[in-house]
Amino acid sequence: MKHLIVVAHPVEDSFTMALTRAYADELVRLGHEQKTYDLYRTGFDPVLTRDELLPDGAAHAPADICHAQDDIRAAEVLTVIYPLWWMSMPAILKGYIDRVFARGFAYDSQDGVVHGLLSGKQSVMITISGAPLPLLVKSGKWDAVEVLQDTHIFRSSGFDLIEHLHFDEVAPGLAKTVGEQHMARVRACVRAHFLPATRNCA
Numbered sequence: 798m799k800h801l802i803v804v805a806h807p808v809e810d811s812f813t814m815a816l817t818r819a820y821a822d823e824l825v826r827l828g829h830e831q832k833t834y835d836l837y838r839t840g841f842d843p844v845l846t847r848d849e850l851l852p853d854g855a856a857h858a859p860a861d862i863c864h865a866q867d868d869i870r871a872a873e874v875l876t877v878i879y880p881l882w883w884m885s886m887p888a889i890l891k892g893y894i895d896r897v898f899a900r901g902f903a904y905d906s907q908d909g910v911v912h913g914l915l916s917g918k919q920s921v922m923i924t925i926s927g928a929p930l931p932l933l934v935k936s937g938k939w940d941a942v943e944v945l946q947d948t949h950i951f952r953s954s955g956f957d958l959i960e961h962l963h964f965d966e967v968a969p970g971l972a973k974t975v976g977e978q979h980m981a982r983v984r985a986c987v988r989a990h991f992l993p994a995t996r997n998c999a
């Protein structure tokens with residue numbers, strides 16, 4: 798299968814980036830094609846411009862946005878990996894959603910009813926928090942994440958969200974053994990959803 802991984806973390810040796818490399822590596826090990834779009838290292842510009850909102854803006858989308866949309870078109874699975882910052886996505890990823898998930902590409906609306914245009918594709922969300930998940934659930938914050946991120950963004954755009962994998966209590970000084978368990982968990986997630994790709998014999 799063809800996979801696109803979009804990741805948002807400024808620090809290359811962060812837990813988030815290590816998790817991303819383990820996920821991508823497991824896909825490749827199983828014979829899948831993957832492309833990782835590293836928003837920070839690519840220098841993605843997250844600011845939606847006035848021109849992009851003009852009535853014919855979609856037809857004149859800047860080259861970086863056209864390429865990003867082509868990558869999504871080509872992918873069968875989109876995996877988005879990010880730390881929860883203020884229970885939301887880092888601004889650079891929010892800007893990616895604002896600009897790449899544009900009207901006419903990710904969704905359309907008629908009479909106020911929105912319908913997604915990316916159906917037929919799967920998605921996986923992988924998030925990381927400092928707080929323990931039970932605390933987030935108890936306070937209602939996890940519900941907010943599921944409603945506003947899982948459903949309002951990804952499901953509403955038509956994706957079949959096959960898993961939202963969350964890693965909680967990730968903070969500086971994370972024990973090496975715990976980190977290794979998390980890497981094993983993200984690899985297991987890949988194996989649980991994606992079979993080894995069959996290779997054509999010459």
Ligand SMILES: Cc1cc2nc3c(=O)[nH]c(=O)nc-3n(C[C@H](O)[C@H](O)[C@H](O)COP(=O)(O)O)c2cc1C
Pocket residue numbers: 806811812813814879880881882883884885925926927928929967968969
């Ligand atoms: C700006 C900022 C905001 C954060 N907001 C939250 C938050 O709302 N809830 C939470 O549980 N953790 C929050 N955290 C903690 C991060 O989610 C956590 O430390 C991080 O994901 C660990 O992964 P990393 O080592 O790859 O950065 C925040 C961290 C930063 C830098």
